[in-house]
Amino acid sequence: MLRRTLSMALAYRPGGLLTAKIHLKHVSVATTEGYAHRPGGAQGHFLAEVEEAERDHHLELTAAAFRDFQAGIMPAGPGAREVIAAFRHVDQALDGYTAEEPKVMDSDRQLVNLLRNQAQYLHVGAANYCWFKDPAKALCLKLAGTPVTADSRPMAGLCDSARCPQATHHPCHRPTWAENAERTKTFLGTIPRGHTAARERARADLARTLRVLEEIDTAAASPGPAREGT
Ligand code: SF4
Known part of the structure; x- marks a missing residue:
C-alpha cells in the first residue's frame, strides 16, 4: 500500500x-x-517507442562491430575476448546458412537474426561499449557496492571501461580517448611540482588512456577473424 x-x-x-x-x-x-x-498512458507508448528505437540502434552498432570484425578490425578492452568469441560463432553460423539454405533468407536478415542475442546486452557508453551480460561481473556495481538483482543496470557514471570485464573499445571510441590524452597532458603541465599526489594521479590517468589507445590500434590491425582449427 x-x-x-x-x-x-x-x-x-x-x-x-x-x-x-x-x-x-x-x-x-x-x-x-x-x-x-x-x-x-501516453508516456507508456512513448517509452515503448524509445525502447524500440534503442533496440534497433543497438542492433546497428553490433552489426557494424561485427562487420569490422570480419574485416580484421577487432574490438579491444577487457571484454574483447568474449565479444570476439560471440562474433566468431555468428560468423561460422553465417557460413552454415550460406551452405545449407542459400535461397531461404537474404544475408542481412540472417545477420540480424544471429546478432540479436548479442545486441540485447549492449549499452552505449561515452568511450566504450558495455556488454551487460552478467551483472555480477559489472565493475561499476561493485564500485558502488550495489546489490546485484535481476533488474540491475549499468551505472555509466561509475564506468571504468579500462578494467571492467564487460567493456570493449572500438575505433569509434578512439577520438574520445585521444582527446582525453591531450587534455590530461595539458592538465599535467599545470600541476605544480610540489603536488606529488595530484601529479601521480594525472600520470596514472594518462598512462591508462595511452594504453587504451594502443590497444585499439593494435586490435584494429589484427590479421582477421581466424577460424577455429585454422
Ligand atoms: S563498469 Fe562500465 S562497462 Fe562495466 S558494467 Fe559498468 S557501465 Fe558496463
Whole structure:
C-alpha cells in the first residue's frame, strides 16, 4: 500500500510517471501506470517507442562491430575476448546458412537474426561499449557496492571501461580517448611540482588512456577473424 501511495504521489507531478517507474524499479512503465491508476498512458507508448528505437540502434552498432570484425578490425578492452568469441560463432553460423539454405533468407536478415542475442546486452557508453551480460561481473556495481538483482543496470557514471570485464573499445571510441590524452597532458603541465599526489594521479590517468589507445590500434590491425582449427 505504501508503494502504491508513493507511486500515485509521484506520478501525478509533471513528468512524474517516469520518475515513479524509476524509483520503484518497475521493469515496464505499464506496471507504474497500473499502480498510479493511469493505465494506457501516453508516456507508456512513448517509452515503448524509445525502447524500440534503442533496440534497433543497438542492433546497428553490433552489426557494424561485427562487420569490422570480419574485416580484421577487432574490438579491444577487457571484454574483447568474449565479444570476439560471440562474433566468431555468428560468423561460422553465417557460413552454415550460406551452405545449407542459400535461397531461404537474404544475408542481412540472417545477420540480424544471429546478432540479436548479442545486441540485447549492449549499452552505449561515452568511450566504450558495455556488454551487460552478467551483472555480477559489472565493475561499476561493485564500485558502488550495489546489490546485484535481476533488474540491475549499468551505472555509466561509475564506468571504468579500462578494467571492467564487460567493456570493449572500438575505433569509434578512439577520438574520445585521444582527446582525453591531450587534455590530461595539458592538465599535467599545470600541476605544480610540489603536488606529488595530484601529479601521480594525472600520470596514472594518462598512462591508462595511452594504453587504451594502443590497444585499439593494435586490435584494429589484427590479421582477421581466424577460424577455429585454422
Ligand atoms: S563498469 Fe562500465 S562497462 Fe562495466 S558494467 Fe559498468 S557501465 Fe558496463
